[in-house]
Amino acid sequence: MSRRSSELLHHLVRAVILTGFAGLMFNLMVSGDMLLYIAPHLMIYAQLATAFLVIATGFQYYIAVASMKRKVVVCNCDHEHGHNHSHDSDHNDSSRSSWRSSAVYVVFIVPLLFGAFLPNDALAGSLAQKKGMNLGRAAMVGKPSSADFVEIDGDEDPALKEQFKTNVYNKDYAKLGMLLYKQDLIEMKDDWFIEKLQALNTFVNNFQGKQIRISGFVYREEGLTGTQFIIGRMAMTHCIADISPYGIIAESLDAEQYANDTWITVTGTIGQAIYHEQTVIKLNIESIEPASPAKIPYVYPDWNFAAKL
Template identity: 25%
Template structure:
C-alpha cells in the first residue's frame, strides 16, 4: 500500500480516537455522565479516558513518524482496508455515534419509557388503581392518613385497554367493587387496634406516634423478619415528623415502607419526582416517579408513589414536582396498597442527577 494512504488511515483513526476522548472528557467535566452511568461505574470511565488518551497519542505518533511498511511478513493478518468504499463504511460506524454524541442534547428518561417498562409502586397492579378510586373516592372523609403500595406493569396493548375500561367504569358498579375491595381506615391518634397488626397493638403505639422508645420501635418493626438494615432504617424514618424521601433515601425508603406498610400508615411524607400517568387514571391521580439505574440507563427501572390530590390534572406529565402529604392504607385483593394523599404539590426543576440508586449502607443511628 502507498505510504501516503497508510498515513491517511492513521490520521483518520487519530481523529476518531481524539473525538471519543474529547466527548468522554466533556461528559465527565460537565457532570452529564450521571445521565448515562451509575456513579459506581464512574471510576471505570476515568480509566477509559486514560486509555483513550494513550491510544490517541500512539495513533498520532504512528501517523507522523511511524513506518509505512510492515517489517514482518504478516501484513495479511492485519492489513488496512484497501478499498475506498469499504474504508468509508468502516470508519462511518465509528464517526456516526461520535457525531450523535456531540450534536444530540442530553435528555433524561421520562414517561414514554416508563410506560413501556412499567412503574413499580409498592405492591399490586395498575388495574388496582380503579379499585382504590372506587373504594375510597377523593373527599374530605377519605383524607385520613394511611399507606399502601402497588405494581404498575407495562401500559401497552390489551392490558392497558382493560385497565382503562376498569378505571372509567360506570358508577353503578361501585357497590360491587366496594364488596371486593376492603379499605382499612387508619386513625393516627388511636391505638391502632383495627389498622395495625397484632404486633403493633401489643406495643400500644399507633402509626402516628413518634414518642416510642427505640427498643419499642425495633420490636414494632420485627428485626428478625427483614434484617437489621431495614429495621434500623424503619426506626430512623418512623421518628421523623415528616419523612423526607430525598435522592439518597428514595429507593431504600420506598422498600422500607413497602415492608412495613401498616406501621407507616398516617405518616407524613415529602418527596420529589416526575409526573407519570397511565391511561385510565382518574383526574385526581398521578404517580410521582423516579428512575433507578443499576449500571447504565439501559437497565433503568421506574419506582414511585401513587398520589391523589384534587388539582392533579394541572400538573403536566413529565413535569417535576415536590409532593407532601399523608400516607393512606388501602387493602386491595388482600394486599396493602400505599397511596399518598397530597396536601401540597409544588413545581420544581429537575435535579442535576435525576436518577436514584440503592445504597444498602448501614442506616444512621436514629
C-alpha cells in the same frame, strides 16, 4: 495518491476518531453527564476508559508522525521489488482497500457524531409507560409468626423495636424504618430513595398519618382514579439499559390540573391503598409546588446502606 500519503492519511483519520471519542468521554466526565448513562459505582471504569483513550490517541498521533519520516515497507517478502509489476493491479487493490477502510471508519464516526450532537436527556414518563411504574409493595403482609422474628440491633426503644418486628430478610429495612418513624417530616431525597420507599411499604401500617415530602414527575396509568396520579423518579441500577420507574400514588381533588411529566414537589400525609392487589403507601396531598428536574434526575440504589444505619 502515493502509498506513503495513503498510509499517513489512514493514521491521521484513526487519530482524529480516537481524539473525538477521548474528547467526548472527557466532556461527559467533566460535565457530570456521564451519570445519565452509568451509575456512580461504575464511574471508576469510565475514568479508566477515558485515560486509556487519551493514551491511545497520543500513540496514534506518534505513529502518524513516524510514518512521515521512515520508509514504508510494502511487503514482508525480504527482497527488492522490480518495476515490472502491474500498476493497474496495484491501483485496484488500493481502491478496494480504501473502500474497506472507509466502511470501517463510518462504523466509528456515526456513533461519535450521535454522541456529540444529540442532547443528553434523561428519560421519564415515556419510559415508565413501557416498563410500568414500580410502586413498591408491602413485603410483610399481616404479622409474621413468632418463629420468624429476629432481634433488631441497636439501642432503640424496645417498644419501637416491637413495632418494627420483622423477619431476617427485612431486618435492614426495619432499622431504616425506625429512623424514618422518628422524623417529623420524611423527605424522599435522592439518597436512599429506593431504600426508603421499600421501608415505607414494608411497614406501611406504621407510617399512617406521618408527613412526607417528595419531588418528581407526574405520571398516570390505567387503574388510577381521576383524583390520583403517581409522582415518580427514574432509578438506575448499573446503566441506562436497566433504568426503572419508582413512585408513590398521590391523591388530591385537583389532581387533574397537573399534566404528565410535570415536575412538582408534593407534601402530605401517608395513607395506604390497594393497587393491583398489593398494599402500597399513598400520599394524601396537602400542598404542591412547581419543581425543576435535577441536572442528573436519576436515583441510585445504595448497596451498602445497611452498614451506614
